[in-house]
Amino acid sequence: MRFVVTGAAGFLGSHLTDRLLAEGHTVLGVDNLLTGRRENLSHLEDDPRFRLLERDVSRHIEIEGELDGIFHLASPASPVDYLRFPIQTLKAGALGTHNTLGLAKARGARLLLASTSEVYGDPLVHPQPESYWGNVNPIGPRGVYDEAKRFAEAITMAYRRAHGVDTRIVRIFNTYGPRMRPDDGRVVSNFVVQALRGQPLTIYGDGSQSRSFCYVSDLVEGIWRLFNAELHEPVNLGNPGEYTIRELAELVVAATGSASPLEARPLPTDDPKVRRPDISLASAELGWTPRIPLEVGLRRTVAYFHRLQALGRLETMPD
Secondary structure, eight states, rough: EEEEEEESSSSSHHHHHHHHHTTTOOOOOOOOOSSGGGGEEEEEEEETEEEEEEEEEOOOOOOOSOOOOEOHHHHHSHHHHHHHHHHHHHHIIIIIIIHHHHHHHHHHEEEEEEEEEEBBSSSSEEEETTTTOOOOOTTTTTTHHHHHHHHHHOOOOHHHHOOOHOOEEEEEEEEEETTTTTSSOEEEEEEEEHHTTOEEEETTTSSEEEEEOOHHHHHHHHHHHHHHHHOOSSSEEEEOOEEHHHHHHHHHHHHHHHOEEEEEEEOTTTTSSSSOOHHHHHHHOOOOOSSOOHHHHHHHHHHHHHHHTOOOTTOOOOO
């Protein structure tokens, strides 16, 4: 089959592209390289089944030829990025989703929207099932990402109901692994880079806030299963194992062999206190559960950042 992956040069988009090619399909990647990196796809330069189109999905998309499916992943996806690019984030969620849905409608293609656990905001229900409507501050600094994805879900369901577009929605919880940007501001990459550089690991608040961490290959497996299933309502994908930020920091210190201390800083505005997926739906309907333990995934992720460090790529990052 022939697929479009928006955000293909990003951390998750590049891994999904690899999976689709491994399944024998053809992929047209679309990315404006605002937060994505060409090097994530450099290993595909000689693959005739892959092509990268440098384009902003918030503008009109015209793709010629047969098209079987669209994976809409394009968006800044870490706090550092969507706080630095608030308007682009809103446009990716609103205009970008509108444009990709229009393309799916025109081509009779199936569309999978990559939504996020951030639609739950700072949740008052724990763990978070798909039926929970969330607790989001729409005008807070994080609201540009939360509301962009909430709107993206709404317009996706509207296109399904009004136009019969074949859609899927995945709500992605914290994901980590190789190809994360050293400067992307996510907690795993932050901790690993700080540990490898011998710097204090920055913990916001007292470190008691919890998160769940899913290794990227597990998430990609779940996305592929969802795309091929008949589930049209949102589906949570994430690892239900729950760790405090302080526990994660200690695991990273152990995985890197670092002597870095932990350093507390004030908690950011609207930072969620808990985050853990209820994956009952994915388990029952997709037969999916994560397989990679956090300690194993961290070792693989640390190995990736070790390679970047050997190339001098971590020493140029800001403190």
